[in-house]
Amino acid sequence: MCEINRSKPVLVTGGTGYVASWIIKRLLEKGVCVNATVRDPSNSKKVDHLTSMANEYSGKLRLFQSDLLDIKSFERPMRDCELVIHTASPFFMTGIRNPEEELIRPAKEGTRNVLESANRNSTVKRIVLTSSVAAIYGDNADIELTQTGIFTxxxxxxxxxxEHQPYPYSKTIAEKEAWAIAKEQDQWDLLVINPGWILGPSLSKRKDSMSIQFMVQLGDGKYKMGVPELWNGIIDVRDVATAHIKAGFSPxxxxxHIIVSREATLLELANMLRKHFGDTYPFPIRQVPKYLxxxxxxxxxxxxxxxxxxxxxxIKFDNSYSKKDLGMSYTPIEQTVIDHFQQIIDDGLLKQS
Known part of the structure; x- marks a missing residue:
């Protein structure tokens, strides 16, 4: 049983991120004070959407400069916090030249630095870690290793x-590191959120999110000739934010917690968009054969x-524990992709062909 005092500030790491921005918004809406760590608080292009939210809602926001690899940089933002939500972690699936330095070391050492900082701060009672279903499986073929054909x-x-699937590997070792550190102390408890492929509207106009890039590419003609048959567990970014907050404040x-609405292929997502937006954009209409x-x-x-x-x-996921333990309900993925694509249009990230 862990009761969190809502009058205390909540630390959210990686504050400018796709998921973190929604977590901060939800907390500010509830009147919670948020300490958010960012790489550069003076970078208006990356923090303006956060400061705008802070002016709109009753909660207060303070930005702190931090570096995942500098343990000292979390001391000030963590001061007086009972709840820490650690979202900061690098996310690259392609174009990786040095997996160790680009993904693995920042993910593992960053997690260690945040949790060790909590050990030095007597006020921290709970840490919610953003992991991924990538820490549950690496390849879709891993479904064959399960007892029932369902990931739990x-x-x-x-x-x-x-060497193979370095991003899932980085998430796996980071989460294992977190559980190992958690077991060595009794000051705070650890909860983990394992989302699937996160889609849904972004609160910033940045294009460097993998999810944003994919959604843009669905509509800009890159996949006009077809998409591969790739199954993913889809989840709305707003539901992911809700899951973190429920995990933080549910005693x-x-x-x-697997956080997935349901499974779908890339073509199914494209078909949802075509049904809503019509033929204005060159959405893919077929699947590329596996051999091609x-x-x-x-x-x-x-x-x-x-x-x-x-x-x-x-692949298939069992999200029943999230419903039981956190009281989660899920946004239909049709609504997720429509809202996401509309945000991209509204923000001028995609022009009509």
Missing amino acids: EKYWNLTSSA KASGR FWLIAPMHGLTRKYVAKNAAVH
Whole structure:
């Protein structure tokens, strides 16, 4: 049982991020004071949407400069906080040249630095960590390793490495590091959020989010000739934010939580957009055969091993624990992708063809 005092500030790391921005918005709406860590508080392009929210809602926002690899940079923003929500972690799926330095080290050491800072701060009672379903499985083919053909919170990603699927590997070792540190102390408890592929409207106009980039590419003609049959567990970014806040303030909550609305293919997402937006944008209308995807994968920064283990492999997730432990309900993914694409249009990130 962990009661969090809502009058105390809540620390949110990686404050300018896609998910963190929604968490901060939800907290400010509730009148909660938020300490958010960012790389550069003076970078108006990245923080203006946060300061605008702070002026709109009753909660107060303070921005702190921090570096995942500098443990001292979390001391000031964590001061007097009972709840810490750690979202900051690098996210790259392609174009990775040095997995260790770009993904693995920042993810693991950043998590360690935040949790060790909590050990030095006597006020912290609970830490909510943003992990991923990528810490549960690495490739879609891992579904064959489950007992019932469904991914649950009991599974861990055992197939990823620095050489194959480095991003899932980074999320796996970061979450394992968090659980290891949590077991060594009794001051605070750890809850973990394991979202699927996060889509939904962004609160900033940045285009450097993988989700934003994909949604733009669905509508700009890049995939006009077709998309591969890739199954993903889809989740609305607003539901992910809600899950973090419920995890933070639900006294009896515990453990890992798969946060997924349902599974869908890329073509299914495109069909949802076409149904709503019509033929104004060149949405893909077919699936690329697996053998063709296998041939051209290196041109798109993907390995043929990735294609072999992921294309045309159906996966399924059990989200029942999140409903039971956090009281979660989920936004239909049709609404998620429509709202997301409309935000991209409204923000001028995609022009009509």
